[in-house]
Amino acid sequence: MKLLIVDDEKSIRLSLRIALSKLGIKILTAASGEEGIEIFDKERPDICIVDINLPGINGIDVLKHIRKKDKNSFIMMITYISEVRLAVEAMKLGANDYFTKPFNIEEIKESINDNIKYIKKAQEISNQEKKEIAEIIGESKAIQNVKNIAQKVGNMPYDTFILIQGESGTGKEIIAKAIHFNGIRKNKPYIALNCAAIPKNLQESELFGYEKGAFSDAKQLKKGLIEEANEGTLFLDEIGDMDILLQAKLLRVLQEKKFRRIGGIKEIEFSANIIAATNKDLQKGIEKGNFREDLYYRLNVVPIHTAPLRERREDIKVLIDYFINQYNGALNKKVKGMTKEAMEICKNYGWKGNVRELKNFIERVMIFQEDCWIDVDHLPENLMSYYSEEKGKSVVSSNLEDVEMQAINRALKENNWNISKTAKSLGISRVTLRRKIEKYSIEK
Numbered sequence: 405m406k407l408l409i410v411d412d413e414k415s416i417r418l419s420l421r422i423a424l425s426k427l428g429i430k431i432l433t434a435a436s437g438e439e440g441i442e443i444f445d446k447e448r449p450d451i452c453i454v455d456i457n458l459p460g461i462n463g464i465d466v467l468k469h470i471r472k473k474d475k476n477s478f479i480m481m482i483t484y485i486s487e488v489r490l491a492v493e494a495m496k497l498g499a500n501d502y503f504t505k506p507f508n509i510e511e512i513k514e515s516i517n518d519n520i521k522y523i524k525k526a527q528e529i530s531n532q533e534k535k536e537i538a539e540i541i542g543e544s545k546a547i548q549n550v551k552n553i554a555q556k557v558g559n560m561p562y563d564t565f566i567l568i569q570g571e572s573g574t575g576k577e578i579i580a581k582a583i584h585f586n587g588i589r590k591n592k593p594y595i596a597l598n599c600a601a602i603p604k605n606l607q608e609s610e611l612f613g614y615e616k617g618a619f620s621d622a623k624q625l626k627k628g629l630i631e632e633a634n635e636g637t638l639f640l641d642e643i644g645d646m647d648i649l650l651q652a653k654l655l656r657v658l659q660e661k662k663f664r665r666i667g668g669i670k671e672i673e674f675s676a677n678i679i680a681a682t683n684k685d686l687q688k689g690i691e692k693g694n695f696r697e698d699l700y701y702r703l704n705v706v707p708i709h710t711a712p713l714r715e716r717r718e719d720i721k722v723l724i725d726y727f728i729n730q731y732n733g734a735l736n737k738k739v740k741g742m743t744k745e746a747m748e749i750c751k752n753y754g755w756k757g758n759v760r761e762l763k764n765f766i767e768r769v770m771i772f773q774e775d776c777w778i779d780v781d782h783l784p785e786n787l788m789s790y791y792s793e794e795k796g797k798s799v800v801s802s803n804l805e806d807v808e809m810q811a812i813n814r815a816l817k818e819n820n821w822n823i824s825k826t827a828k829s830l831g832i833s834r835v836t837l838r839r840k841i842e843k844y845s846i847e848k
Contacts, residue, residue, distance in 0.1 A: 405429040405520070406449035410440035410466060411482065412458055420453060423509045427517065437461030441469050445632070448474065448591075450523050451516060456483040456490050461624075464494060471498040478523050480515065482507065538585035540578060541726050542719035546711040554579055557677075557706055558587020565658070567643075567703045568681040570710030573760030576681040577641060579708060583679060584637040592636030595629045600642035607650050609666055612657075618667025630663055630674055637677045643703070644684035644695060655699045678703065713755040713762065720751050723759060727766040728778070735770055740831060742778040745808055749780065753787050776831040780808065781839070809844040812837070821848050 407429050409420050417433045425431055432447055434440035437458045444452065444466075452470055456463035463481060470477055481494045481502040491502040501515055540551050557566060566583065568576045577596070584594045602610055613628030630638060640646070646654070657663040658678060662671045680703045689695035713720065724747070728739055742750070755761055769782055780788075812830065819825040827837040840846075 405451070405523070406432060406447055407451040407453070407516070408432045408434065408440065408443060408447070408449040409453045410434045410437065410458065410463070411453070411455040412436060413455070416455070416482075419509060420512070423513055424516065427513065427520075437463065437466045440466050444470055444473070449477070451478045451480070451519075453480045453482060453512070456481055456487055456494065464490065464497065467494055467497055467499055476523070478516070478519050480512065538578065538581040540575070540582050541723055542716065543722055544711075544716035544719045546709075546716050547719060550579060550708060550710065551582075553706065553708055554582045555586065558583040558589070561588065563661075563675055563677055565703050565705040566677070566679045566708060567700075567706070568679065568708045568710060569686070570683065571712045571758055572683045573758035574710035574712060575759050576683075576710055577639065579710065580637070580639045580641075580679045580681060583677070584639075589636050589677065593633050594637050594639070595633035596639040596641060597629050598641045600645040604647040604650070607647055608653070611650070611654070612663055612665055614666035615668045618665070622667065625665075628663075628665060630657065630676070631665075631672060633676045634674045635676065637679060640678070640680040642682055642684075643680040644682040644686055644689055648694065648696070651696045651699050655696065655702055658699075658702055713758045717751050720755075720762070721747055723762055724750060724766060727763050728770065731767055731770040737770060737773060738776070739770065739773050739778060740776045743780070743831075746778055746780050746783055749783060749787055775833045775836055779832060779836070781836060808840070809846065812840055812844065813846055816841075816846065816848075 407424060407427075409417050409424075409431065410433075411417050411420075412435055414435070417435070421431050421433060429451075432443050432449060434443050438461050440452075440454065440458075441461065443449075454463045454466050454470075458466070463483075467479060467481065470479060475498075479499045479501075481491055481499045483491045483502060483504055485504045488504065491499075491504070494502060500519070503512055540547060540554065542548075557564060566580075568579055570576055580596075581594065584590065597607075597610060599607060609626070609628070611628050611630055613626045613631055614622050616622055616625045661675065662673045664671060686695050686700050690697045690700060724742055728741060731737065732739055750762075757764075765784065765787075768784070769778055773782065775782070812826075815826045815829050819829060823834050823837060827834045830837065832840075
C-alpha cells in the first residue's frame with residue numbers, strides 16, 4: 405500500500421512521513437501540486453494527503469485530478485482554519501476527510517488506520533469489477549480462438565499493435581480490456597478514446613494534449629491520452645471515424661514512439677500497447693480515401709475478428725446463463741434460468757445487435773421477472789414474432805406450444821391438479837400457470 409503527501413512546507417512533509425512510516429506503508433512526498441500529480445500518475449498511491457493552499461496547481465485541482473483517475477483513493481485535505489470553506493468544497497468534490505492546521509498527527513494516523521480495511525475492500529471490489537468487464541464469454545471455436553490470441557498478446561513483454569474488427573455489439577471493447585486486465589499490464593493505465601464520440605477538431609488535443617498557452621483556451625498544460633497510457637494500453641475505438649489528417653500524425657507517432665503536445669517543442673517518448681477497433685470495413689475505407697492504407701497495416705499486426713452471434717449460436721445459452729447470474733446479483737433476484745422452449749426461441753432469433761442486444765434483452769426481462777424460470781410468456785414480442793426471410797412466417801414452431809401444453813398437463817395430473825404444487829414443480833408462479841391453463845384450454 406502507498407501513501408502520497410502533497411505539501412509545500414518541508415517540515416509538514418517530514419513530520420507526517422516520520423509519524424506515518426510506522427503504519428508499514430510506502431510513503432511518497434511532493435512539494436507542489438504539479439509534482440503531486442506526476443507522482444500520483446506514476447505510482448497510483450492508495451492514500452493521498454493534500455494541502456489545499458499549494459503554489460501553482462492548488463490542492464482542489466490536485467483532488468479533482470486524483471478523483472478523476474481513481475474513485476477508490478482515500479483523500480485527506482489539509483487546510484488552515486480560515487480556509488474551512490475550501491475544505492467543505494473539497495468534501496463535495498470527493499475528499500474523504502480534512503484536518504485544519506495545526507493538526508494532531510495522531511488523529512491523522514488514526515483516521516488512516518481506521519480506513520485501511522475499507523481501502524482494501526474497495527480494491528477487492530474494483531479488481532472483481534475489472535475481472536467481470538474483461539471476461540470473454542463463450543464456448544464456440546471462434547471465441548476460443550479470440551481468448552487464445554488475447555492471452556498471448558496480453559502477456560507479451562513488448563509493445564504491439566492489435567486491430568479488432570467486427571459488427572457493432574460483438575464485444576470488441578471487452579476483448580481490448582481482456583488483453584489489458586488479464587495480462588502483464590493489468591496494473592498499468594488503460595486509456596480509451598472513442599473516435600466517433602469526439603468531434604474531429606478535438607481529436608488531436610485529446611490524443612496529444614497541449615501546452616499552456618498553445619491556443620486561447622489552453623490556460624494550463626493538459627496531458628493527452630497517449631501520454632496518460634504510457635506503459636499501459638491505449639484503446640482507439642471506432643478508429644474508422646478518425647480524421648484523415650490526424651491519421652497521418654498518429655502513424656508517425658506510432659512508428660517513432662514519440663510525440664509532441666500541441667504547442668510544445670519537447671519530444672515525449674512513450675511505450676504502450678495500441679489496440680484499435682472498428683465495425684467498419686477499413687479496406688473499403690482505403691478504396692474511398694477515408695482511411696490510410698499505411699496506418700491500416702501498422703495497426704493490423706495482430707488481427708482479431710469478432711464473429712456475430714448468428715455465427716456462433718452455441719454461445720447464446722452460455723451468454724444468457726451468464727447475464728441471468730449477473731442480474732440476479734444486481735437486482736437481488738433468484739431466477740434459476742430459462743426454460744428449454746424459451747431458450748430454443750432465443751437460439752433461433754437473429755440478434756442483429758449481437759451480444760449487446762442479448763444483454764439488454766436479459767436485463768429488461770430480469771427487471772420484471774417474478775418466476776423462478778424465464779419462460780416463453782416472458783419473452784418480448786420481437787422474439788416471438790421472428791420471421792424467416794424465405795417464407796415470411798414465424799420461425800417459432802407450433803410444436804413448442806404442444807410440448808409446453810403436454811408438460812403442464814402431465815404436471816397437473818402428477819400433482820392431482822393442485823395449482824400451488826404444480827406451479828412449484830414447473831418453476832413458475834400460480835398466476836402464470838393459470839394463464840397457461842386458460843391459454844391451452846386444459847381441463848381436468
